[in-house]
Amino acid sequence: MLGLSWAQLGSFVALCLVLAATPGANLTVVLGCARQGGQRAAVAATAGLTLGKVFWAAGSVLGLATLLATSRLAYDMLRLAGAAYLIWLGVQALRSARRRPAVRPPDGPVPELSALGGFRRGLIGDLLNPKVGIFYTTVFPQFIGPDDAVVPAAAVLLAAHTAVLMTWYPGMTYLLTRVGRRLARPGLSAVLDRVMGSVLIGLGIRLAVVPL
Structure with a gap:
């Protein structure tokens, strides 16, 4: 299989599953998009990342x-840019909580975030996430x-990682949406937006203050 053994691929998929299930910036961004734009925005955010x-x-x-891995300045610049982006997302979530009406509209809540907006958040968040860069610099090559054949093998591993993410994140947000219909109530939605915003801001501050 292009030089890759099934053991290599299986180990990589298992690692990707563990990383996807671990709470972090990507998961928080996807869940935030689901809160503001529904399942379509969550799937689009996953496609972006x-x-x-x-x-x-x-x-x-x-x-x-x-x-x-070799330039501390380059790493620090990316780290601070990623931290600023997470903090910005957190501030947006807090502002969204303040704008929510006290009573649910008669026709139900209207998504505030489009699929394109979710895709953009996922893409930018991933590109500004230094942990992803470190993973693909140090861990990813170890499975080749x-x-x-480097390029075909890398393509297979990347396809496997994509399959894991496109299954895990949308599946999780779908289940949370189905189980938590009551979370759509404006009062509780505002609370969740505040929690989500605070988590994003906290992640951003931690990323800025505590290097990997």
Whole structure:
């Protein structure tokens, strides 16, 4: 299989599942998009962050992402940009909580975030996430053996990572949406937006203050 063994691919998929299930910036962004735009925005955000990983994987294969591991200045610039973006998303969520009406509209809540907006959030958030860069610089290459065809093998691993993300995140948001219909009540939605915004701001501050 293009030089990759089933053991290599299975180990990589297992790692991707663990990382996807671990709370972090990507999961918070996707859940935030689901809160503001529904399932379509969540799926679009997941597509955006998977596209971001395409760029990271290409950079890793070409040797460009190595800059993050060798240049402290480049890493710090990306880290601070990512922190600022997370804080901005958190502020937007807090502002959304203040704008929510006290009573649910007769026709139900209207999504505040479009699919395009969700896609953009996912893409930008992933490109400005230094942890993704470090993963594709240091961990990703470890699953490609010295005798493997690098580009085809990297494409297979990237496809596997994409499949995991496009299954896990939309599936999780769908289940949460189906189980938590009552969360659509404006009062509780405002509380959840405040929690989500606070988490995003906290992640941003942590990323800015505590390097990896």
